[in-house]
Amino acid sequence: MTDQNDNDAVFTALGSESRLPIYAVQPKIELRQLRYFLAVAEELNFTRAAERIGIAQPPLSQQIISLEHQLKAKLFHRSRRQVTLTREGAAFEVYARRIINTTLAASEMVQAIANGENGPLAIGAIFSSIYSLIPYLLPQFTADFPGVRLHIQEMTISQQIQALHEGRIDIGILRGPIASPEFETKRLFEEPFVAVVPMASPLAALERISLKQVAVEKLIRVFPSANRDYSRLMFGALEEKGFRMNIVHEASDTHTLLGLVSAGMGMSLVPASLQHIQVRRVKYIPIIEETPKTALTLAWNRDAESPVIANFLQTADAMLANSDPGLLYDLGH
Structure with a gap:
């Protein structure tokens, strides 16, 4: 039985x-x-x-x-x-x-x-990094780890933060600081702001521009709701000097901001790496005074760390150790 x-x-x-x-x-x-x-x-x-x-x-x-x-x-x-x-x-x-x-x-x-040598890696990237950082970083990463399948999507900073929270991307390339205890971050490099003006503006004849000249122009900024810290940083130098700003338009992302400048709707201050993006009817002009710097940052969810993310971070470290970060944003180098 x-x-x-x-x-x-x-x-x-x-x-x-x-x-x-x-x-x-x-x-x-x-x-x-x-x-x-x-x-x-x-x-x-x-x-x-x-x-x-x-x-x-x-x-x-x-x-x-x-x-x-x-x-x-x-x-x-x-x-x-x-x-x-x-x-x-x-x-x-x-x-x-x-x-x-x-x-x-x-x-x-x-x-x-x-070992992080195979599998998928979903990356969110801000507009400017696609033309500055990614052409330097991804070729080396894919050469070292050809088995990793990359999925890259352009996203705004706020979209990346949401996607990281939801696990839709593994790592984000965005602008810090990121105030969230859920995320680990790695600062890649800092860059200054430059002015971007319509070619039809008399300012386009200048090789350098002062903050005083910027302050009297019609200004375009990124919506504070898209990323409050970054939006504040854009015109931080003007605020520190007490200039009253004439903000006439706001844009949800850098694409739209550059489009508005190209249309002659105003001017703006943007990270220097955007100089790699050749938009018709706009000119990038260095600023005479020192401005606050914006940091290009990698961010990932601390609970979702993986060997493939570790290898991506290691490749980024090696790239920065062997190159001048200025090459990533300063066309004058």
Whole structure:
């Protein structure tokens, strides 16, 4: 009765009594036996096969016999002079090799993912970084980790913060500071602001511009709700000097801001790296006085750290260590 109860428990665990006989008759083949079989199939000699895999011949022969018993088929013809595969053995060799290769591939894939050498990486990037940082960073990263599949999406700062919270991106390239205990951040480099003016403006004839000249112009800024710290930083130098600003338009993102400047709707101050973005009918002009600097920052969720993120950060560190950050934003270098 006890045995029957044990069987009933097994049936229940499997979820279906009708499936148990199928499991019961399946051969319990070990990967080790497949490797032993393939060694004999390739050498067609038990002694050489045993030497190749580093075991004595009797245990090797016993494992092959055990495998044949499980398969209920003879895999080798054995005689004093030679060993040959039977028809069953030749057919089994194809599947044994496939299983071993698949197992090796699965093992390599798991190890690659564990080492951050494979798998997906979703990146959010602000507009300016696509033309400044990314052309320097991604070629090196993809060369070092060709198995990583990148998914890059342009996003505003606020969109990236939301996407990081929701796990839709793994890492963000944005402008700090980021005030959230959920995130880890890495500051890449700081850059000054430059003026961007319409080509139709008399200011476009200047090679350098003062804050006093900027203050009297019609100004365009990013919505404070899009990123309050960044919006405040844009005209921070003007506020510090007590200039009254004439803000006539606000934009949700840098795309729109540059479009408004191009249309002659006003001028603005933007990070120097935006000089890489050649927009028609606008001119970038350095500012004479020193301005607050904006930091390009990497951000990621501290609870979602992974080896592939670690490798991305390591590549960024190496890139910055071996290059002048000014090259990323100053076209005069």
